[in-house]
Amino acid sequence: MLRQITSHHAGVDIVILAACGERAGEVVEILREFPELVDPKTGKSLMERTVIIGNTSSMPVAAREASLYTAVTMAEYYRQMGLHVLLLADSTSRWAQALREMSGRLEEIPGEEAFPAYLESTIAGFYERAGLVRFKDGTMGVGDHRRYGEPRRRQLRRTGDASDAQSGGSFHSLSRERSDARRYPAIPPLDSWSQYRGIIPEAKVGYALRLLARGSEVEQMMKVVGEEGTSLEDYIVYLKGDFLDAAYLQQNACDQVDKAASPERQRHVFNVVLLVLGSNFDLEDKEGARVWFNRLRQKFIDYKYKDALEKKSMGFIMSAWDGKLFKYGESFEREMMDLSVNIPLESALDLGWDILSRCFASDETGLRSELIAEFWPRNGEP
Numbered sequence: 001m002l003r004q005i006t007s008h009h010a011g012v013d014i015v016i017l018a019a020c021g022e023r024a025g026e027v028v029e030i031l032r033e034f035p036e037l038v039d040p041k042t043g044k045s046l047m048e049r050t051v052i053i054g055n056t057s058s059m060p061v062a063a064r065e066a067s068l069y070t071a072v073t074m075a076e077y078y079r080q081m082g083l084h085v086l087l088l089a090d091s092t093s094r095w096a097q098a099l100r101e102m103s104g105r106l107e108e109i110p111g112e113e114a115f116p117a118y119l120e121s122t123i124a125g126f127y128e129r130a131g132l133v134r135f136k137d138g139t140m141g142v143g144d145h146r147r148y149g150e151p152r153r154r155q156l157r158r159t160g161d162a163s164d165a166q167s168g169g170s171f172h173s174l175s176r177e178r179s180d181a182r183r184y185p186a187i188p189p190l191d192s193w194s195q196y197r198g199i200i201p202e203a204k205v206g207y208a209l210r211l212l213a214r215g216s217e218v219e220q221m222m223k224v225v226g227e228e229g230t231s232l233e234d235y236i237v238y239l240k241g242d243f244l245d246a247a248y249l250q251q252n253a254c255d256q257v258d259k260a261a262s263p264e265r266q267r268h269v270f271n272v273v274l275l276v277l278g279s280n281f282d283l284e285d286k287e288g289a290r291v292w293f294n295r296l297r298q299k300f301i302d303y304k305y306k307d308a309l310e311k312k313s314m315g316f317i318m319s320a321w322d323g324k325l326f327k328y329g330e331s332f333e334r335e336m337m338d339l340s341v342n343i344p345l346e347s348a349l350d351l352g353w354d355i356l357s358r359c360f361a362s363d364e365t366g367l368r369s370e371l372i373a374e375f376w377p378r379n380g381e382p
Contacts, residue, residue: 002185003030003088005251007046008037009260013083015050018071021064021094027054061098068095072129087130091174092123127171183250190216199263200270208244208270211277215241227286235286239293240277247300248273273300302329328359353377 007015017034019027030052037046051074055067068089075087089095096119103116111117172192179186190213198205218238222230230238248270252259261269276296283289332355335341336348343351356365357377365372 002187003090004033004037005185005259006088007034007050007086008040010086011084012086013049014075014078014085015046016053016071016075016078016085016087017050018053018055018068018087018089020055020067020089020091021057021098022055022090024056024058027056030054057094061101064095064098065102068092068126072126076129089126092126096123183245185251189245189249199266204270204274208274208277211237212241212244215239215244230286232283232286232289236281236283236289239289243293243297244273244277246297269300324359324364328355331355331359 003017007017017030019030031054034050034052035045035047038044039046039049042048051071053067053071053074055063071087071089075085078085096115099119099122100110100113100115103110104114108116111119116122171194172187175186175188175191178184178188189209215238218230218234219241221234222238227235281289281292283292335351335355353375354377362372362376
């Protein structure tokens with residue numbers, strides 16, 4: 001899913017996907033799904049500007065390194081043609097495992113966890129090949145090569161801090177913890193980084209990251225001393241960091257609005273979130289703080305429904321998706337949130353599924369297929 005969204009909405013001319021050591025089933029899934037994706041730039045199949053290099057886990061370990069260097073060489077070729085290129089390398093962790101196996105067979109002196117001592121410099125050299133083209137006369141070319149690495153978080157600890165790589169692109173670390181917590185995309189913001197200039201001013205981003213880091217520290221501290229041993233001030237910092245994650249960093253790739261946002265919308269939402277982060281709240285206790293931030297987070301999650309409501313009240317023509325959002329929000333508030341509603345928990349869960357089925361098709365919800373198969377009403381397709 002992460003590969004699809006990045007490839008689909010990246011502002012580049014060529015997408016190169018290197019499946020390094022992937023399971024055969026995942027490579028087959030890529031080959032089946034990518035031709036069905038519609039390129040938002042051309043309206044044609046995304047495969048027309050995508051190159052896929054498949055290297056399955058059953059292939060020799062030496063082929064993993066060859067697949068990555070083949071991909072980066074092809075990316076440099078298109079970059080020299082003046083094109084913007086995106087290289088998705090998934091994953092450098094399996095490449096590192098292949099290097100460990102080859103190093104052992106060559107009887108080289110092992111490093112930490114039997115990885116070769118030159119692992120860090122090898123991976124850094126790979127990332128350093130990304131960047132803009134500078135011609136002999138000193139001018140910069142129009143093409144650039146953007147690389148997104150996708151190592152596992154455990155591999156990040158093996159190779160040292162991500163900043164050691166001195167990469168010219170972006171570094172996406174994947175986290176099993178975030179995936180298990182259903183926080184998507186499963187990219188830990190404190191372990192990942194990018195050297196590309198974003199649309200949000202760096203000072204604002206730095207402030208948000210510092211608060212996020214402080215909130216993470218409080219969360220780790222609470223795992224040891226518990227919530228009771230944490231001061232109210234620190235607890236509010238933790239809630240602010242969790243709010244930033246839920247309201248801005250998390251993304252629903254199956255939602256027609258949330259899967260890709262315009263720069264204007266990103267700036268607006270971030271400025272509103274930043275206003276919350278920079279405010280001082282007079283909250284009496286931790287329970288009150290938790291309830292207040294949960295309500296605030298839900299308001300941001302329902303922000304798309306608010307857009308549809310505003311369009312209708314101002315007389316704008318609503319899209320079919322706006323109509324579904326409006327119907328869902330109206331039904332949810334009337335049948336579940338009204339003060340006169342008093343139903344058992346089991347009935348509320350059944351009612352929630354019924355409301356979803358009346359407003360959306362099952363494949364529009366973004367819910368897991370096993371949940372849909374078990375709980376979706378049989379005659380619930382709208």
